[in-house]
Amino acid sequence: MMKPMVLLVDDEAPFVETMTKRLSKRDLKIIAAFSGEEALEILSKNQNTDVVILDVKMPGMNGIETLEKIRNQFPLIEVIMLTGHATVESAIEGMKLGAFDYLMKPCEIEQLMAKVQEATKKKRDHEEKIREARVREALSAHGLE
DSSP states (O other): OOOOEEEEEOSOHHHHHHHHHHHHTTTOEEEEESSHHHHHHHHHHOTTOOEEEEESOOSSSOHHHHHHHHHHHOTTSEEEEEEOGGGHHHHHHHHHTTOSEEEESSOOHHHHHHHHHHHHHHHHHHHHHHHHHHHHHHHHHTTOO
16 A cells, blocks of 8 residues: 555644654655645645644644545545644534544644544545446446446
């Protein structure tokens, strides 16, 4: 299986740098963004991204707004929300809007890795079902069921 491709979105540069190092060592391909706007720009160029790890509380476009745009523009990409204690309500709101899951900051790296693996599997399984459906559709169109 190819390395999961993960977009890490957080406005705190030291956090992004530390997490990028820690997750890269665990066989993930990490791309970093420091705002919701930057995340959307990166996703438009990297549509093979599997999972977005998204901070809820950011200046400008916050995590919830970013999540909504990701769900609309890139519906197959799974999103894991990261939240501090003060923003649990918005993380729950994120779940209602289609986030894969949410974790409290600071989170255990192994717990985050497990969520990334689950989310990657869900996305890739979904993509496989779409491919299979397209093959069946093509065969059917040519009378080759």
